[in-house]
C-alpha cells in the first residue's frame with residue numbers, strides 16, 4: 001500500500017495542485033493508495049520526508065518527496081504498468097513541460113484564484129497562507145481580487161498554445177492521457193476544487209480536454225468536494 005501526504009482544505013477539499021499530479025499518476029498505474037491530509041502550516045507532519053512541501057509518498061521502504069521525483073519513482077518501480085512518459089524522450093519532453101507549467105502557468109493562475117483559495121483552506125492555515133501568498137505576490141489578497149480581470153486576460157493569452165494543440169489531438173500526450181496531461185490538469189483541478197469561477201468556456205478545446213480528464217478512472221477527479 002502506498003500512502004500520499006497532501007493538503008487538507010475545508011470540507012475535505014484536497015487542494016494541493018502538485019499532489020493532484022501524483023493522485024492521477026497513481027490511478028494511471030492502477031496502484032491503490034491511502035492519503036494523509038495535512039495542514040499547510042504543519043511542517044512537523046512531513047518532517048520525516050526531509051522537506052516542507054507535499055506531495056510526499058511512502059511506497060514500502062521508500063519515501064519520495066516532490067511530484068516530479070514521485071512520477072519518476074513510479075515509472076521506475078512499476079515499469080509493467082501503463083507508462084507515464086513513454087520512454088526517455090517522452091520523459092525529457094515531459095520534464096520540460098513540467099518546468100513551463102510550474103514557472104509560467106502556475107504563477108499566472110495563482111492571482112486569479114488565490115483569494116478564493118484563501119476562503120476554502122483549513123482555518124488553522126489562515127495566517128500562514130495569507131502571509132506566504134502575499135509575500136510571493138507582493139500584494140494583499142484583497143488587491144488580487146480587485147485586479148482579477150487583468151489576471152484572467154493574462155492567463156487566457158498564455159493558454160493559447162494549449163488550445164491550438166488540443167484542437168489537433170485529444171490529449172497533451174497525444175491519443176491517450178499520460179503524465180504531461182496530469183501536469184496541466186493539476187492546475188485546473190486546483191482551480192476547480194478551490195474557486196467557484198468558471199475559467200473555461202464550453203467551446204474552448206481545454207474544456208473538452210478537462211472533461212476527458214475528469215472522466216478517467218471512474219471519474220476519480222470529478223467525484224471530489226469542489227468549490
Ligand SMILES: N[C@@H](CCC(=O)N[C@@H](CS)C(=O)NCC(=O)O)C(=O)O
Pocket residue numbers: 007015016017018019040041052053054055065066067068132
Ligand atoms: N516542486 C514541488 C512543489 C511542491 C509544493 O510547492 N507544494 C505545495 C502544495 S501544492 C506545498 O506543500 N506548500 C507548502 C508551503 O508553501 O508551505 C513538487 O512538485 O512537489
